[in-house]
Amino acid sequence: MSADRERKAAKIRHLLETEGDAVFENTTHVNAGRYETNSHRDDIDELRTRAREIKEDAIERLPELVETVRESVEANGGEVYVAEDAADANRYITEVAESKDAETLTKSKSMTTEEIDVNDALEDAGVDVTETDLGEFVVQVADEAPSHLVGPAFHKSTEDIAKLFNAHFDTDETLETAEDLTQFARDHVGEKIMDADVGMTGANFVFAESGTISLVTNEGNARKCAVTPDTHVAVAGVEKLIPSIDDFPPFAELIARAAGGQDIATYLSLLSPPVDSPVVDFENPDEPLDRSTDDREFHLVLLDNGRTEMREDDELRETLYCIRCGACANSCANFQHVGGHAFGGETYTGGIATGWEAGVHGMDSAAEFNDLCTGCSRCVDACPVKIDIPWINTVVRDRVNRGTDEEFDWLVEGLTPDADPGGVDLQKRLFGNFGTLAKLGSATAPVSNWLADWGPSRAVMERVAGVDRRRDLPEFQRETLVDWFESREPLATAGDADREAVLYPDTYTNYVLVDRGKAAVRTLEALGVDVSIAPCHESGRAPLSQGMIATARENAERVADSLDPHLDAGRDVVAIEPSDLAAFRREYERLLDGERAQRLAENSYEVMEYVYGLLENGADPDVLAGGGDIAYHSHCQQRTLDVDQYTEAVFERLDYDVVTSDVECCGMAGSFGYKSEYYELSVDVGETLADQFEAQNVDQRRLVASGASCHEQLESLLPQDSTHPVELVAPAVERVPRTR
Amino acid sequence: MRTDTIDRFADSLSGADVACTRVEAGAFADALDDVVEQPAVGVPLDIDGVSLDDTDVEVPPTPRLLREAETGVTRVHGIVDYGTFVIQADEAGAEPVSLYPTTHVGVVRASDLRENVHETASWLGEEFDAGRDSAVLATGASATADMGELVSGVHGPQRVHAVVLTDR
Numbered sequence: 001m002s003a004d005r006e007r008k009a010a011k012i013r014h015l016l017e018t019e020g021d022a023v024f025e026n027t028t029h030v031n032a033g034r035y036e037t038n039s040h041r042d043d044i045d046e047l048r049t050r051a052r053e054i055k056e057d058a059i060e061r062l063p064e065l066v067e068t069v070r071e072s073v074e075a076n077g078g079e080v081y082v083a084e085d086a087a088d089a090n091r092y093i094t095e096v097a098e099s100k101d102a103e104t105l106t107k108s109k110s111m112t113t114e115e116i117d118v119n120d121a122l123e124d125a126g127v128d129v130t131e132t133d134l135g136e137f138v139v140q141v142a143d144e145a146p147s148h149l150v151g152p153a154f155h156k157s158t159e160d161i162a163k164l165f166n167a168h169f170d171t172d173e174t175l176e177t178a179e180d181l182t183q184f185a186r187d188h189v190g191e192k193i194m195d196a197d198v199g200m201t202g203a204n205f206v207f208a209e210s211g212t213i214s215l216v217t218n219e220g221n222a223r224k225c226a227v228t229p230d231t232h233v234a235v236a237g238v239e240k241l242i243p244s245i246d247d248f249p250p251f252a253e254l255i256a257r258a259a260g261g262q263d264i265a266t267y268l269s270l271l272s273p274p275v276d277s278p279v280v281d282f283e284n285p286d287e288p289l290d291r292s293t294d295d296r297e298f299h300l301v302l303l304d305n306g307r308t309e310m311r312e313d314d315e316l317r318e319t320l321y322c323i324r325c326g327a328c329a330n331s332c333a334n335f336q337h338v339g340g341h342a343f344g345g346e347t348y349t350g351g352i353a354t355g356w357e358a359g360v361h362g363m364d365s366a367a368e369f370n371d372l373c374t375g376c377s378r379c380v381d382a383c384p385v386k387i388d389i390p391w392i393n394t395v396v397r398d399r400v401n402r403g404t405d406e407e408f409d410w411l412v413e414g415l416t417p418d419a420d421p422g423g424v425d426l427q428k429r430l431f432g433n434f435g436t437l438a439k440l441g442s443a444t445a446p447v448s449n450w451l452a453d454w455g456p457s458r459a460v461m462e463r464v465a466g467v468d469r470r471r472d473l474p475e476f477q478r479e480t481l482v483d484w485f486e487s488r489e490p491l492a493t494a495g496d497a498d499r500e501a502v503l504y505p506d507t508y509t510n511y512v513l514v515d516r517g518k519a520a521v522r523t524l525e526a527l528g529v530d531v532s533i534a535p536c537h538e539s540g541r542a543p544l545s546q547g548m549i550a551t552a553r554e555n556a557e558r559v560a561d562s563l564d565p566h567l568d569a570g571r572d573v574v575a576i577e578p579s580d581l582a583a584f585r586r587e588y589e590r591l592l593d594g595e596r597a598q599r600l601a602e603n604s605y606e607v608m609e610y611v612y613g614l615l616e617n618g619a620d621p622d623v624l625a626g627g628g629d630i631a632y633h634s635h636c637q638q639r640t641l642d643v644d645q646y647t648e649a650v651f652e653r654l655d656y657d658v659v660t661s662d663v664e665c666c667g668m669a670g671s672f673g674y675k676s677e678y679y680e681l682s683v684d685v686g687e688t689l690a691d692q693f694e695a696q697n698v699d700q701r702r703l704v705a706s707g708a709s710c711h712e713q714l715e716s717l718l719p720q721d722s723t724h725p726v727e728l729v730a731p732a733v734e735r736v737p738r739t740r
Numbered sequence: 741m742r743t744d745t746i747d748r749f750a751d752s753l754s755g756a757d758v759a760c761t762r763v764e765a766g767a768f769a770d771a772l773d774d775v776v777e778q779p780a781v782g783v784p785l786d787i788d789g790v791s792l793d794d795t796d797v798e799v800p801p802t803p804r805l806l807r808e809a810e811t812g813v814t815r816v817h818g819i820v821d822y823g824t825f826v827i828q829a830d831e832a833g834a835e836p837v838s839l840y841p842t843t844h845v846g847v848v849r850a851s852d853l854r855e856n857v858h859e860t861a862s863w864l865g866e867e868f869d870a871g872r873d874s875a876v877l878a879t880g881a882s883a884t885a886d887m888g889e890l891v892s893g894v895h896g897p898q899r900v901h902a903v904v905l906t907d908r
Contacts, residue, residue, distance in 0.1 A: 076873075132895065133886070134884050134886040134887065134894065135884075135886035151885075151886065158887055158888030158889070161887055177889075178885075178887040178888040178890075179887075179889075179891050181887040181888075182884060182887045182894060183891075185887070186893075186894050186895060189895070190895065193895075194807075210868045210873055212868070212874075218882065218883050218884060218894075219882050219883070219884050219886075219894040219895045219896065220839055220894060220895035220896025220897075221894070221895040223835065223839055223876060223895075223896070224839060224895050224896075227835050227839075228836070245865050245868055246861060246862070246865055248857075249857045249858045249861045252857045252861075252877070253857055263822055264824065264857070264877070264879050265879070266879055266881070266882055266883060266896075267876055267877070267879075267882070267896070268876070268877040269875075269876045269877075270864065270874060270875050270876070270877070271829070272868070272873035272874050275829050275835070275874045276829050276830055276831050276874065277829045277830070277831070277833060277834075277835040277836060277874070278831060278832075278833050278836075280803050280833075280836050281803060282803045282807070284803065285802060285803045285804035285807070286802050286803075286804055287802060288800040288801070288802050289800055289801045289802065289803070289806075289832070289833040289836070290831060290832050290833065
């Protein structure tokens with residue numbers, strides 16, 4: 001294994017051991033809360049659409065909104081400063097503190113201030129800074145970086161915090177429970193707030209027309225920091241600007257749901273500083289508040305730090321719609337296991353962090369953790385503003401690839417069939433060209449399988465390309481699905497059916513899992529469909545996973561070329577592998593010309609979705625195999641596309657007794673589980689799925705999985721073989737007439 | 741209609757672990773004294789026929805009272821959907837009084853209940869235009885799960901109580 005891969009593997013292993021359990025407990029808890037709360041309303045999607053429209057419009061009009069907020073804040077009696085970068089922001093903030101002779105400053109949680117490391121700048125200037133969000137306070141005491149956008153100390157258990165506090169503070173009694181720790185921290189921090197010379201907050205939203213900042217918290221610390229001292233500095237990324245209070249409702253209803261499964265946050269503060277509330281001077285305890293002098297000062301620091309460039313970047317712009325709820329992290333299987341100290345950069349963590357880090361800290365920071373996004377797309381539905389986070393990650397990966405200079409370039413350049421330029425590392429090239437590899441492997445099977453599995457070859461593959469030798473390799477079949485299909489004699493009914501479909505043979509189905517392809521053909525034919533088969537071309541999924549967008553585009557064009565004549569002939573396109581359907585429905589619009597992509601997206605179906613449609617339209621379910629006890633794991637992208645429901649509906653129709661998994665992902669995610677640096681994480685994630693199934697006593701049930709990767713992961717973690725849903729329901733071979 | 745709105749508000753309050761007392765203006769002072777734990781601090785309610793003058797609540801607030809009071813009493817508006825208080829910041833100190841003491845008692849006129857966040861935002865838009873441009877939407881007691889389990893009463897109140905003036 002290369003030194004870099006070994007370093008990554010070691011870091012992940014260490015975090016799995018030290019922080020994994022606490023992160024898992026906290027993230028999965030709030031993620032489950034999000035599902036639960038969202039299930040009580042049927043207008044979440046409308047709210048998300050509205051929220052996205054508001055953000056799109058606001059980012060479009062950003063320069064105008066900056067001028068509007070400057071006027072409104074100044075009219076209120078405050079100051080606005082647009083800071084170009086971290087140094088500029090810190091200089092301004094430090095000058096404000098110095099102008100007030102401030103010795104102490106209390107802060108509420110703000111990732112933007114983390115981004116600029118304002119605490120260091122203030123402390124260098126002699127100002128004592130205290131974090132008042134209790135999670136952030138824990139991280140400050142531990143001298144660590146936050147590991148989550150919303151829960152900075154999600155990586156620490158109650159026991160960890162008790163140990164930390166007991167060692168750090170001289171308390172009368174040993175602190176043990178969450179209650180003890182909270183009370184101690186609240187009292188300690190509360191004293192600091194009462195004494196503070198300056199209060200600093202972030203801002204979740206800034207309403208330009210009224211100069212209002214919105215602070216979303218559960219603890220109440222932001223309110224105290226903002227209104228107790230006479231000077232308030234709010235630091236916000238310039239992207240937080242929203243036109244007016246009228247635009248508030250969708251965000252008010254979405255942010256706490258997305259973040260932690262609350263209907264609404266405990267405190268949604270809408271402050272138009274300097275506020276009318278009297279300054280609370282605890283040094284003059286008996287001075288009535290309504291007679292206290294009110295010489296409040298307010299500074300709104302709007303931070304650019306790369307955001308203007310992001311706004312002009314067609315691929316990264318969406319990142320600016322982010323409302324920092326952390327739902328992408330909570331819904332991410334990898335994040336759930338390893339947390340933000342692996343899945344994050346200098347400041348930001350989780351799925352959306354790649355976009356933020358690329359924009360504000362640059363590619364090196366983003367590259368460190370970008371590969372931890374497997375593109376499973378579970379975050380897409382979680383995001384309250386519908387950001388296509390996997391696409392941002394793919395784009396950043398592509399840019400990282402183009403900026404790298406790897407030692408094996410000379411070896412592969414010109415030899416690999418991809419369209420991506422030099423710089424893409426060999427591991428990525430290998431997985432990105434899986435289609436070519438599979439074709440070669442199948443043509444030379446069984447020798448290829450024997451050779452690939454041979455110890456010395458595995459060692460070379462591991463050393464050179466980072467293919468972990470602990471993972472079983474796919475076994476290529478000599479007879480491909482396309483060969484099998486083409487060597488059959490057509491059915492007697494060919495050409496007479498009411499429906500015609502073309503089966504898209506993905507690389508796995510064509511060369512490895514051929515039986516599921518045959519089962520799909522038998523099933524569709526038994527239900528009265530005239531089936532054709534397209535040539536096997538890689539959909540682009542494999543190179544997309546590696547961030548090789550040029551190759552993916554070339555693949556997509558080849559697939560579209562091969563499917564267009566079928567679409568012209570009015571055939572439906574049926575895909576077996578959910579990730580390929582996701583490519584057709586989600587990514588092709590980024591890779592192909594719009595109309596072409598749209599036609600393919602509208603006429604493609606996942607095979608069980610198609611079976612469902614046929615049954616709904618009167619096809620005879622009795623020709624299919626039914627009944628039995630199964631344990632079913634759907635597929636991440638299938639769930640994002642909401643097509644998993646059709647598989648389950650078909651199972652129900654055919655009288656299967658089904659136990660369904662609900663963990664976010666199996667952890668295999670295409671090539672991810674093969675990579676030596678991520679193998680252990682992949683297995684750790686997979687074990688959550690295996691544990692869930694084992695807890696449901698599924699050992700006597702047939703194991704069924706929709707995705708090829710899920711199938712491989714389940715077979716490696718559970719004793720049973722796994723099968724595709726269409727193999728389960730397909731009529732037995734002898735019932736299909738006239739095959740050769 | 742009014743009763744139905746108050747019932748639904750009370751249901752939502754209950755969901756947010758907030759107790760609710762319904763009272764007519766004439767019986768307000770006694771009802772409030774039953775609810776507040778001493779010492780108590782408040783700001784003028786500015787509601788016709790209702791005042792803190794006849795109660796045990798101290799007005800105006802001082803920093804010492806904020807620190808030491810068990811109860812803080814302010815006027816609020818309400819959002820029926822979530823049992824939310826809308827606390828408008830003012831020069832008298834409604835914001836700190838609703839924030840520092842262990843219990844916050846919000847006094848709300850039934851006519852100041854709005855169905856949802858959308859209606860509240862429209863109303864707040866008008867209030868902002870009129871210069872009352874800071875408000876806090878507070879739902880239940882302050883809370884954190886940062887130390888592991890959920891704990892109530894962090895930087896803000898540990899308990900919240902609504903007094904609904906049914907005839908106002």
